[in-house]
Amino acid sequence: MRLRLLLLALGTFAVGTDTMVTAGILGQVAHDLHVSVPAAGQMVTVFALAYALLAPVLATLTTRWSRRRQLLTALTVFTAGNALSALAPDYATLLATRVLAAAGAALYTPNASAAATALVPAERRGRALATVLGGMTVATALGVPLGTYLGRADWRLTMWLVVALGAGALLGLAVLLRDLPATAPAVALRERIAPLRDRRVLAAVTTTFVFFVAFNTVYVYLATATRPATGGDAGRLSLLLLVSGLASVAGSWLGGRAVDRLGTRAVLLAGSTGAALAFAALPWLARTMPGALVYAAVTPLLGWSVSVALPHRLASLAPASAPLLLSLNSSALYLGIAAGGGTGSAAITLLGERWFPLTSSVLALLATVLVATTTRRPTTPGPTPTTTTTTTPTTTPDPAPRVPTAS
Incomplete structure (x- = not known):
């Protein structure tokens, strides 16, 4: 087995x-x-x-x-x-x-x-x-x-x-x-896309798309962005990718636990804001190998934490439709990867090899704004009275389901 x-x-x-x-x-x-x-x-x-x-x-x-x-x-x-x-x-x-x-x-x-x-x-x-x-x-x-x-x-x-x-x-x-x-x-194609009629679902899918465009605009051209640090040496680039990969594993592991402890909204806001700052700093960090290694460690840690929170947010909107919603998240993710390649190419042409990561910073900030405006702050229940005058039983809402990450 x-x-x-x-x-x-x-x-x-x-x-x-x-x-x-x-x-x-x-x-x-x-x-x-x-x-x-x-x-x-x-x-x-x-x-x-x-x-x-x-x-x-x-x-x-x-x-x-x-x-x-x-x-x-x-x-x-x-x-x-x-x-x-x-x-x-x-x-x-x-x-x-x-x-x-x-x-x-x-x-x-x-x-x-x-x-x-x-x-x-x-x-x-x-x-x-x-x-x-x-x-x-x-x-x-x-x-x-x-x-x-x-x-x-x-x-x-x-x-x-x-x-x-x-x-x-x-x-x-x-x-x-x-x-x-x-x-x-x-599931028929028509049924697969039916949840997009829900504005909350559409906002969540859009956030997934925008964030992965931001992340992959730099990742696809990481060799170009970090060339001042690596000098074009494949061994140094492999080291950066190794550090990035290990940070991705850690980010995925920590992201799930952070969602359980802090909530989806907090992880999305913190992760996308931190990623925006990392992208903005890359033109300077990439000038030296230590700086590039810092970027390679921090950005995937934040990015993969967000990647755990995104499907969790979607599935929690309608737990009964979780499989369909996760498939939509996966499609948005890969569309973001596809658009990231084109966006990175255009950014390099317009801004040059040093400054193109600023495009990712702007897109990550856009994802942050989408999260802030389309999710609600968790509500704190009011004080529980010490005495009651009725015997009507109360009910406790079901906890949000734990949802596996869709890749």
Whole structure:
């Protein structure tokens, strides 16, 4: 049982690595394919946009498939897409292969989460989900720095690393993953987007989108932003990405506990405000390696704390519709990643390589304003009377549900 969960996590680790490792190899891709670094950054935009748009479509088209068939097909498409990326002879072909890889990823991740819950008793489903979705977070700590290190000589080696991870998960699941319960009927596309009629849901989804645009405007072009500190050395960049990855894991862990203790609103306001300040300081921090390391440690810690609070806020609006709301959060997240690549490219063109992080600062402040104006302060109950004159029983509201983070 544990082995099968780890194999599912290996697949999400591969997807997470593929999504984020591009930030460390843009220079090599640009040089090899004779395009600009901002143009190479569109690899991230294309992948994330395709993921966001294809996820609900593929979920609908594969409704009648068994869970095992969905997972194996997804990993096959994902692995093949990355192999074709590694072999791409030109820029246009590379972008096309990123769409194929994204299609596999969009089909795999939600089905891996569903398979995890089917493999264990009800009382252990939370831990099973944490194991599988943890692959995405660990990818930032291990997969991205490793992929960047391998890609310092040839970016295609990074793509082959992702191929190896995907193929390993595919082979293991093909052998060991059997006898899963039948899949539940898929939710129609119209029903999936119906909650957007609620203004509170729309505000929350918009906040997710804006924050991830802000975060990825810098992250996609982190090598460019920190070049004064790294001097273009791949080893130093790998160190920055390693620190960033470890801070991401810590931020995810601390964010969940902060939400429980302080509330969603407090975490969102503190995290987005702190991120805005970090982005604003980056043009100065990036002048030296110690400063860049401070940025790499602080910003993901804040960003991943916010990433835990965002889905928690959405699901708490309508607990009965939590699965639908979390899927909307995931789509907004990947749309934000896609827009971040384009926004970063435009910001570099307009503001230059040193000052473009200021765009992220403005966007993070916009996310802060959205949170402040669309969420309510927690109310403090009034004093409890010491005596009562009636025997009418009182009721206590149910506590807000604990919601797993959607990636």
